[in-house]
Amino acid sequence: MELQLILLAVLSFLSHANGADYELVVVDEDIFSSCPGAGPGTLDIHGLLDMSEFSTSMDSDGVTVSGNTTMVWDIELEDRVTFSVNLLYLERGTWKPTMFSLFSNDFCKVMYEKKQLWYKVWTQHISNDIQDKCINSPGTKIILNTYLVKLTSSISGPLREGHYKANIAFRAFDSYGVERPTRICYEILGDIFKVTK
Numbered sequence: 076m077e078l079q080l081i082l083l084a085v086l087s088f089l090s091h092a093n094g095a096d097y098e099l100v101v102v103d104e105d106i107f108s109s110c111p112g113a114g115p116g117t118l119d120i121h122g123l124l125d126m127s128e129f130s131t132s133m134d135s136d137g138v139t140v141s142g143n144t145t146m147v148w149d150i151e152l153e154d155r156v157t158f159s160v161n162l163l164y165l166e167r168g169t170w171k172p173t174m175f176s177l178f179s180n181d182f183c184k185v186m187y188e189k190k191q192l193w194y195k196v197w198t199q200h201i202s203n204d205i206q207d208k209c210i211n212s213p214g215t216k217i218i219l220n221t222y223l224v225k226l227t228s229s230i231s232g233p234l235r236e237g238h239y240k241a242n243i244a245f246r247a248f249d250s251y252g253v254e255r256p257t258r259i260c261y262e263i264l265g266d267i268f269k270v271t272k
């Protein structure tokens with residue numbers, strides 16, 4: 076569970092486990108990559124949000140996020156949106172699943188739940204209340220406070236160093252349960268290193 080927190084944190088930070096420090100370095104400066112091999116109808120982060128007013132800056136404390144994003148995903152307000160995060164580990168050239176994954180079959184109901192990962196790294200920093208719009212209202216701005224993405228976490232087991240990616244997907248269903256023609260999939264790639272003290 077804690078490992079997801081690390082990967083989703085959009086930057087580079089230290090965590091302590093069993094006396095060791097680990098550092099996550101996000102591979103892509105743009106942070107969000109497209110999902111490889113995604114089928115027709117699959118859009119990346121830019122199919123979900125217009126990021127042109129969003130920016131990140133990195134320093135030794137981590138990554139500072141500022142600006143706004145605008146919803147662009149063409150779905151209806153009453154649609155049910157599912158959300159999944161899967162953490163994968165690169166082993167001998169192949170992405171292998173890890174035990175870390177999460178799924179919500181109604182993201183809009185839980186988007187402001189305080190104990191959730193996305194609340195900590197995202198929704199708590201939204202300054203306009205979008206609870207009634209969720210991510211289902213094209214044209215609506217998500218106004219972000221400027222914030223430092225910094226998470227301290229206690230990891231109960233030692234981490235394996237190497238290449239990781241979090242695969243994040245949203246799907247939308249109308250009131251008959253029929254899926255909308257487009258879905259969202261994007262990835263955050265990062266490397267986890269053990270830091271020598």
Ligand SMILES: *[C@@H]1O[C@H](CO)[C@@H](O)[C@H](O)[C@H]1NC(C)=O
Binds near residue numbers: 143216
């Ligand atoms: C974000 O949106 C608010 C409200 O529309 C605006 O005042 C602000 O300038 C925007 N910030 C950026 C970086 O575009």
